[in-house]
Amino acid sequence: MRLYAQDGRRRTRQVLGDVAVLVWVAGWLWVARWLHDLVARLGAPGRTLEDAGTSLRDSLGSAGESVSRIPLVGDEVRSPFDAAGGAAGSVAAAGVQVQDATARLALAVAVAVALGPVLVVLVAWLRARWAFARRAGAAARLVDSAADLDLFALRALATQPVTRLARVGDDPAGAWRRGDPAVVHALAALELRALGVRPPAAPDGRRVAADG
Structure with missing residues (x-):
């Protein structure tokens, strides 16, 4: 915990x-x-x-x-x-x-x-x-690397306010389905921060604002 x-x-x-x-x-x-x-x-x-x-x-x-x-x-x-x-x-x-x-x-x-x-x-x-x-505590145990973020990205799509999701991109759900690593990380970062856990380092490539 x-x-x-x-x-x-x-x-x-x-x-x-x-x-x-x-x-x-x-x-x-x-x-x-x-x-x-x-x-x-x-x-x-x-x-x-x-x-x-x-x-x-x-x-x-x-x-x-x-x-x-x-x-x-x-x-x-x-x-x-x-x-x-x-x-x-x-x-x-x-x-x-x-x-x-x-x-x-x-x-x-x-x-x-x-x-x-x-x-x-x-x-x-x-x-x-x-x-x-x-x-x-549970979230911290699940997050060991960027490879574990898909679950939190999906949870963010289901629970985070639309205004925050809009900061990730024009179509965060579609980007998540395509497996865009930057969007997945940004979505997961939203949920992890809401849970009080620092997300792992963002993947290489373009960065997407996860929070305002």
């Missing part, structure tokens, strides 16, 4: 196309990251709630530990502190849940926004590049 055409101009266009696809993907990834960070900011109240609940739970736990040392009534006095500490722990857990939900939402939004545009372009690009690589 050939990833790029042998013709310089077409190869340049392919490279620029590849770069454009990379820029497109990178741009949408940046947008996805920006949206992710934007939505993730909604989790700030959850972090505040977690910090406040954790701080209150620790303070109440320390206070309960201190009053538990009071002789005779220490355990009874500690019970309200333990209960309040448990409630503060629930507040901290709720803050964590808010942050987790926000993180999941941020990821879902980022993926939903960027996945479609990235996949559409990537799939189309990969299909086009794969098709070109297969066609160009």
